[in-house]
C-alpha cells in the first residue's frame with residue numbers, strides 16, 4: 188500500500204482518529220469497529236506523514252501474536268521495516284527494559300522468567316518450609332495473593348503487630364517467596380511489570396531517556412490494563428509526548444486479574460486535552476450476529492452505551508443446538524465443521540470457544556476420532572509438555588545455575604539415585620543459609636554432610652551439568668539443544684517409554700531442537716541465542732512456533748479469543764454454572780464480566796455463529812444435569828434457529 192492511500196481504507200471517524208493533530212487520543216468503540224486497524228494506521232501515519240522516527244514509537248498490544256501481526260501490517264503500509272520501533276505486550280516490553288537495565292533493576296544478568304507452574308511449585312515448597320498447614324495456606328491461593336499485590340504495586344512490609352494474622356501470614360509467604368526469587372534470579376510475570384515500574388520510578392535518568400525517546404505511546408485493548416500497567420504508562424509518558432489508547436468497556440474481561448476499566452476514565456482526567464473519538468460501524472459481523480451481541484450486552488447496567496451498527500447482510504441465522512451431553516455436543520460441532528469444510532470453508536477459519544480449558548478434552552477426543560487436525564491455544568501447549576519442560580529445565584540451568592525452579596525439576600530426572608531425603612537436606616541448607624539450591628549443593632559436597640552414596644550422586648549431577656555446559660559452549664543453538672537432550676539422559680529415558688506416548692515424547696524433543704534453530708540469528712543482539720530462546724518461551728509466545736499455515740481447527744478459551752476474528756465461531760457449554768460460571772451466578776458484578784465475555788465470544792464471528800449447550804455433563808465421573816444459560820435467553824430469538832443433530 189502507498190502512503191498516499193493510507194487513509195483510503197478508513198471511514199470518516201477512523202480517518203479522524205488516524206490523522207488527528209498530535210495530542211492525546213482515546214478511541215472508545217465497540218467490537219469489530221476497527222480500533223486495532225486505527226491504531227496500526229495511526230502508527231503508519233506518525234511515521235510516514237508526521238515523519239517521526241520509528242524509535243519514537245512504543246506500541247502495546249495484548250498478545251505477542253498481535254504484536255507480530257501489527258508489526259508486519261505497519262511494514263506493509265510503509266513498504267519497509269519500522270526498525271527501532273518497540274512493539275509488544277506489557278510483559279515483553281518490560282522484559283526488554285529489564286534486560287538492558289538489569290543492574291539498575293538489581294537483577295543478575297542471567298535472570299529468568301518463571302511461569303505459573305514453577306511459581307506454584309516454589310510456593311508449595313516454601314509453605315512447607317514455613318511449617319504452615321497446606322490445606323489452609325494453599326500454594327494456589329498464595330499465588331493469587333502475591334500476583335494481585337504485585338499488580339497493585341505492593342511489596343511486603345515489615346509486619347505490623349496489629350495486622351490480622353491471616354493477612355500477616357500471606358505477607359510472610361510473599362516476603363519469603365520474594366527472597367527466594369531474588370536469590371535465584373527468578374522473575375514472575377507480575378514482577379516483570381512491577382520491577383520495571385520501580386526501576387523507572389527510582390532511576391530518573393533512565394526514565395527520562397525513555398520519556399524522551401518514546402514520544403508516542405499507543406495501547407490496544409486498554410480496557411484490560413491493571414493498576415500497575417497504567418502507572419507504568421503514566422511514568423513513561425513525556426509531558427511533551429502523546430498517548431493514543433483504544434478500548435471497549437464492553438470487552439473488559441480481566442477484572443478478576445485486577446484489570447480496571449476505570450483506567451479509561453482516569454486517562455481522560457490524568458492527561459491533558461484528551462480527544463475522544465467513538466467508532467460505531469462494525470465491519471466484522473453479519474447483521475444477525477451483531478444484533479445478538481448488542482441485545483446480550485444491553486443487559487449489563489454498568490456500561491457506556493454505544494450504538495454499534497453494520498452495513499453488512501443479515502446473514503445466516505445463529506444456530507443453537509441442545510445436546511444430550513458433552514459427547515453429543517462435541518460430535519455436533521465437529522460434524523458441522525466437516526460439513527462446512529466440504530462446502531469450501533477452511534478448517535483454520537473455524538474456532539471452538541469454551542469457558543474453561545478443561546472443556547477441550549472431549550472436543551479433542553472427537554476431533555481425533557474423526558481425524559480432523561486441530562490446534563489448541565493456551566491449553567497444554569507444546570512448551571508445557573513434560574518432556575519439553577524437562578529439556579528446557581536443563582537448558583535453563585546451563586544458562587543460570589541458580590535457577591531453583593529448573594534445579595528442582597531435573598535434580599532426579601532422569602532418576603540418578605538422588606532421593607527425596609537428599610533433596611530435602613539441600614533445600615533446608617539453602618533456606619537456612621540463604622543460598623540457591625545449586626549453591627547449597629556445592630556447600631554440602633564441600634562439607635561432606637551427606638552419606639557416601641548420596642554425596643556421590645549429587646557430585647555426579649553437578650559434574651554432569653558442568654560437563655554439558657562445557658561441551659556445548661559456542662555451538663549453534665540447535666546443536667546445543669540436541670546435545671543437552673542426549674547428554675542429560677532424557678533421550679534415553681523417553682525412548683524406553685513404551686508405545687505411542689514414548690514415541691510422541693521423542694518427536695516433541697526433536698521438534699524442540701527444530702524450534703531453536705531460528706534463534707541463532709535473533710534480532711535482539713543484547714542476548715545470546717539460548718537466552719533469547721528461553722525468554723521467548725517464558726513470555727508465552729509458544730503459539731508462534733506451531734505452524735500457523737497449517738489448516739487446522741482452532742480451539743481456545745473465550746479469554747484467549749479477544750481481538751481475533753473467524754468465519755465460523757462455535758461457543759460451547761452455554762449452561763448455568765458453566766457459562767456463566769458458578770461464581771458469577773452469585774455476584775452481580777462478576778455476572779456482568781461474564782456477560783462481557785459472552786459478548787467477546789459472539790463478536791469474534793464474521794459469518795457463522797453456532798451456540799451449543801448440553802443437558803447433562805460428566806463432572807468428576809458423575810452425571811450432572813444443567814439448565815441452559817441465561818445468555819441464550821438474552822439473545823434476540825428471531826435471529827436464532829434450533830439445529831438438528833447430524
Ligand SMILES: Nc1ncnc2c1ncn2[C@@H]1O[C@H](COP(=O)(O)OP(=O)(O)OP(=O)(O)O)[C@@H](O)[C@H]1O
Nearest residue numbers: 196197198217218219220221222223224470471750
Ligand atoms: N474502514 C474499514 N473498511 C473495511 N474493513 C474494515 C474497516 N475498518 C475495520 N475493518 C475490518 O473490520 C474487522 C475488525 O477490525 P478490527 O479488528 O480493527 O476491530 P477492533 O475494533 O479492533 O475489534 P475488537 O474489538 O474485536 O478488537 C477487521 O477485519 C478489519 O480489517
Ligand SMILES: [Mg+2]
Nearest residue numbers: 222223224750
Ligand atoms: Mg482489536
